[in-house]
Amino acid sequence: MKSLYKVALSKSFSWDAARHINAIIGGVRGSGKSFFALGALAQLASFPRFDKSKLLGIGTVPTQIFAVDLKNSDIARLSELLPSDRVAIDKEEAINVVTHFDGLMHQRLKKIRNYPFGATASSLHMPLYYLIIDEWSATNAALMSGTTKTDKDLRYRWQALIQDISMLGRAAGFGLIVISQQISVTNSGISSAVQEEAGLKLHFGDAEMASYRLTFGTEVQIPNVQLDVGEAFSWIEGITSSGYVIPFAAPYIDTANMWDILIQALANQDDNYYLDYQLR
Ligand SMILES: Nc1ncnc2c1ncn2[C@@H]1O[C@H](COP(=O)(O)OP(=O)(O)OP(=O)(O)O)[C@@H](O)[C@H]1O
Numbered sequence: 280m281k282s283l284y285k286v287a288l289s290k291s292f293s294w295d296a297a298r299h300i301n302a303i304i305g306g307v308r309g310s311g312k313s314f315f316a317l318g319a320l321a322q323l324a325s326f327p328r329f330d331k332s333k334l335l336g337i338g339t340v341p342t343q344i345f346a347v348d349l350k351n352s353d354i355a356r357l358s359e360l361l362p363s364d365r366v367a368i369d370k371e372e373a374i375n376v377v378t379h380f381d382g383l384m385h386q387r388l389k390k391i392r393n394y395p396f397g398a399t400a401s402s403l404h405m406p407l408y409y410l411i412i413d414e415w416s417a418t419n420a421a422l423m424s425g426t427t428k429t430d431k432d433l434r435y436r437w438q439a440l441i442q443d444i445s446m447l448g449r450a451a452g453f454g455l456i457v458i459s460q461q462i463s464v465t466n467s468g469i470s471s472a473v474q475e476e477a478g479l480k481l482h483f484g485d486a487e488m489a490s491y492r493l494t495f496g497t498e499v500q501i502p503n504v505q506l507d508v509g510e511a512f513s514w515i516e517g518i519t520s521s522g523y524v525i526p527f528a529a530p531y532i533d534t535a536n537m538w539d540i541l542i543q544a545l546a547n548q549d550d551n552y553y554l555d556y557q558l559r
């Protein structure tokens with residue numbers, strides 16, 4: 280059976296979101312990170328997508344979308360299209376959304392344990408659940424600041440939840456998409472758990488070689504190609520672990536149609552219904 284979980288990164292290659300469950304997206308301001316995420320989200324939410332000429336799939340295994348966007352920008356507007364308690368724009372809401380997401384993940388894991396050893400959400404053809412955190416650095420900084428008891432409590436919960444999801448998400452089909460201008464381990468505050476479990480890394484836009492190196496490490500080769508807005512280098516676990524990162528251009532997003540596309544893509548969103556749903 281063809282993978283139910285493929286997101287086209289460009290016309291010629293794709294990301295299997297069930298296999299590479301956590302993704303990190305970097306790049307300077309205005310490089311196309313959020314636009315790429317919106318396009319990817321439309322594909323995720325309408326899985327499976329067998330007809331490559333169409334952005335949207337048939338939607339029988341729709342990924343359930345959750346988002347944290349403390350900048351309250353493009354991604355936050357998804358709250359108009361998603362069930363309540365799915366989108367956070369301040370730090371208390373962020374904790375609530377992530378707690379809710381983590382809780383659903385544990386319910387899903389419990390259900391999966393009823394199946395034979397080795398079963399996973401993807402082997403059972405279950406829909407994925409994805410949490411998109413736009414502007415990770417700002418989000419993390421907001422959650423790391425403050426010295427009251429409540430602040431410390433929120434901080435502890437935030438770190439524990441992100442750690443839990445990044446480690447247990449694959450079997451459950453619960454993924455993270457972390458977007459940040461700076462995605463190196465040392466500068467971004469992205470915990471090493473998230474870094475290590477990320478099967479897909481993208482770096483958008485033009486940058487100094489040193490900056491790409493921070494994202495991808497020193498083992499991979501960076502081709503001498505100048506990237507524009509909406510273009511990125513990609514690293515996919517097991518595919519580019521040695522050798523060259525692959526440059527690609529994200530699909531063009533026409534802002535005039537994007538909202539209508541998202542309305543269609545997000546037609547099948549329900550916290551509980553999809554938790555034990557299986558495509559048979
Ligand atoms: N795939 C695309 N198709 C069409 N236009 C794009 C695309 N990617 C980026 N753009 C253009 O570039 C602008 C900046 O893109 P985007 O908001 O995604 O950047 P960003 O990396 O998220 O920036 P920031 O760090 O400020 O959030 C968009 O408003 C849009 O005009």
Ligand SMILES: [Mg+2]
Nearest residue numbers: 312313314413
């Ligand atoms: Mg953005």
